[in-house]
Amino acid sequence: MLDGDFGWLKEASKRRRYLVGVSGGADSVALLHLLQREGFQRLVVCHLNHGLRRRAASADARFVERLAERLGCEFRGGREDVGQCAEMWGCSVETAGRRARHAFFAECGRKTRCRRLLLAHHADDQAETVLWNLLRGSRGASGMKVEQSLAMAGLSMQISRPLLTVSRARLRSWLESQNLSWREDATNAEPMAVRNRLRNEALPLLEEIAGRDVLSSLQKAAESDAELREIETWAVEQAEVLDPQGRIHIRKLMSLPPALRWSCVFDFLRNHGVQDLGRGVVSRVLEMLVADGSAFLNLPGGGRMRRRQGRMFIE
Amino acid sequence: MLDGDFGWLKEASKRRRYLVGVSGGADSVALLHLLQREGFQRLVVCHLNHGLRRRAASADARFVERLAERLGCEFRGGREDVGQCAEMWGCSVETAGRRARHAFFAECGRKTRCRRLLLAHHADDQAETVLWNLLRGSRGASGMKVEQSLAMAGLSMQISRPLLTVSRARLRSWLESQNLSWREDATNAEPMAVRNRLRNEALPLLEEIAGRDVLSSLQKAAESDAELREIETWAVEQAEVLDPQGRIHIRKLMSLPPALRWSCVFDFLRNHGVQDLGRGVVSRVLEMLVADGSAFLNLPGGGRMRRRQGRMFIE
Missing domain, CATH: 1.20.59 (Chorismate Mutase Domain, subunit A)
Known part of the structure; x- marks a missing residue:
């Protein structure tokens, strides 16, 4: 087992049913294997084909379906032409992808009567989110949460992110050490140019300048921010x-x-x-x-x- | 007058006495001129020669002394061999410089019986501070405050930073528009390599990636952080x-x-x-x-x- 802080994986009830978002990329494939090895028994693998990368996307879908079958998980696939949605809705492909995923997860949630959704966001995603929120001037250094309630297409879903403190590098090297395969470049949608540049240019530069593990610093910042907001909520009630x-x-x-x-x-x-x-x-x-x-x-x-x-x- | 948010300059009492830290560089020279034009009548210009850049440092000191004289301000000069202090104290030149300045300002404070000190930190300094605090994993996105109480060598000083929301670029172009001169490279001490790289490499890259005014975003983050801490203090009392x-x-x-x-x-x-x-x-x-x-x-x-x-x- 990959070592590290896996409080969520350890503590969550293994007999409950969970939807798991699996794109076929390293992150979500690692999540699925980790869940299975931890003894989660009723996983529903949910995969949305975004219709963006044609043949590669179909191969991703087949890969995920077979993986689910091999691990003895229920599989739910969907397909949406996210490019067309973006045109229709007059928004970016990134935004259209998120909306399409939310609608798909909500559909899965309704059909399976399951409101719990597991997502494979990890420490690198978290660092990018904190940095991006900071740069665009949102309040404080906010990031994603391990546990979050979110309305998806009108359905209130309980989202958990068990890998939020684990780095992408560790997930990949764990997959390799276990001889597990994944689909390279299987992304939920074309990631924003900004995100890509934060990941490939800004974070490595900051890491080099600071001479320390910037992912864990940004994770700490997100945690502090969440704590201060918890206090704020209490203070508003108290007031x-x-x-x-x-x-x-x-x-x-x-x-x-x-x-x-x-x-x-x-x-x-x-x-x-x-x-x-x-x-x-x-x-x-x-x-x-x-x-x-x-x-x-x-x-x-x-x-x-x-x-x-x-x-x-x-x- | 340079336009922008100069709430502090407008609201502060002009008849009070203030110490002003002036290195001779663009930032502190701009602060001194702005204070004088706003009608502050009892400024004490404080300059510490850090003994780091030999002849240039002496020229900085002379420049500041003459400027003070021309503007009709009291002048207090000091000298410390910061390089030697660093060796003696076993710390970085940067840390030694800060300690030496604190001791010098405290000495000026005692001799003049004035506890109010004005410093020329601006929006670029603030952005670097927020980013640096974030990268080294301190709690939240904390920055400097416009008003702060700080013990300097045992003396409680009331520090104000009237320029904290103004960018370096605006200060320089204002000085140029007014035909005012300053000493290029007059720094309080050799700035840390990390600070320099945040300024010259990281912030420009982040600005380019984000496609927006990153200084003001980081300033906002620092303000939010200060607000959340104000709420935290209240909540602790209330609890x-x-x-x-x-x-x-x-x-x-x-x-x-x-x-x-x-x-x-x-x-x-x-x-x-x-x-x-x-x-x-x-x-x-x-x-x-x-x-x-x-x-x-x-x-x-x-x-x-x-x-x-x-x-x-x-x-």
Whole structure:
């Protein structure tokens, strides 16, 4: 067995049913073998042919189907022309691929009545995600989580990523040491140019400059970020800024540190389904609270924020 | 006036006395001119000759002294052989430089009875700091703060960084547009190789890959991180895990989310002056709380953590 932190693999119930996303590439093939060797008994191998690489893609699908059969797993295959979807939906192939996968996993989930989905994201994917989120200016150094609830095409799925702390290199060398084969270049969709460049240019350069294991540093950053957000969630609950009618009690809100006011307003707006909830909207709501602030604010998506008699609410 | 976010420069009291660290390089020269044009009346220009670049360093010192004179500012110069300090203290030149500057600023602070120090760190410095902290695995995406209290050689100084959101490029082009001169290569100390490479190789590559203003993204990350920590501080206070005798009330601690337990124990240990307070120490203290956890733990620096009758304390 590959050594390392496999808490999830050890602790999860082996008799439960799980969907496993398997592209046929090294990462998901390693995940499947590891699950099987750990004694997971009811795996459903799910493979979506993205229709992007023609003959190679069909060969990937056949490879995954045979592998599932050999390991005694149920197999579910699907096919989507992701290139065409991208044109139709007016989005990137990458985005279309993600949407198509979500729809496919949701379909598998409905048909098998299973809501648990295992994905093969690993430490290199995590490092790219943290770096990319950082570069595009999202809040903090956020990454993927080992456990996550995610709505896929309207179906709430429970996603687990057992390999999130294991590097790609270790997965590959483990596969090789076990004489296990995989399909080179079997990707879920053509990865974004940006992702590829982060992986092939930025991360190696950063590793060389820092002279240390950058994957584990970025993993730590993602963990710290998740911890701080857990604390933030607790703090928002603890702050109790809503009155019995569910309106924001302005004096209570203003008694909090500024950063927490921000989180409380963000939480309030999100719970009221306000769309396009960026930093700007929250800041404008908070500006209503200064001495001569406005009593009204039109929210994106149609609602209106109102301040009256020491309370703030959406009307 | 250079446009941009100069909240600090606008809001600070102009009649107060401030020490300003001026190396003679573009950044600190721009800071000094901006302060003077904004009407700050009692600036004390502080320049430390690090004794590293011989003749050039003496010319830097003369340049800064004359500039101070021309702008009608008090001048305080100092000299330290930082290379020799590094050998003596067995540390890097970079670390020796920082220590020497702290000692020098503390000396200026004592002699002038002024505790306020302005430093010229800008957005590029901030981006390097965030990236470096991330790569070396510190918690979250932390950066420098506009306002910070820092003990320098035993003296508590109030540091402000008015230029933290302004890029190096904008500072330079402003200096040029105003026909103001500075000393090229006047650095506070030879910058670390790592810093140089982050600046000259990593950040330009990341900017190119991301296709956007990476400085402002990293600045945002640092701000988010500072906000989340502000919330963490509030949450630790709110959690009230100490009993009237100042011991950790274990049941209260365990009722909190795991991430907040971690913060509370970290805070407790820090307040008790525990040295070398890394993640490992906090984790080992938390391990005392599992069902068959140990009742004692030796802490780095000599103390002993003890668990007894539902409480945890240092004896």
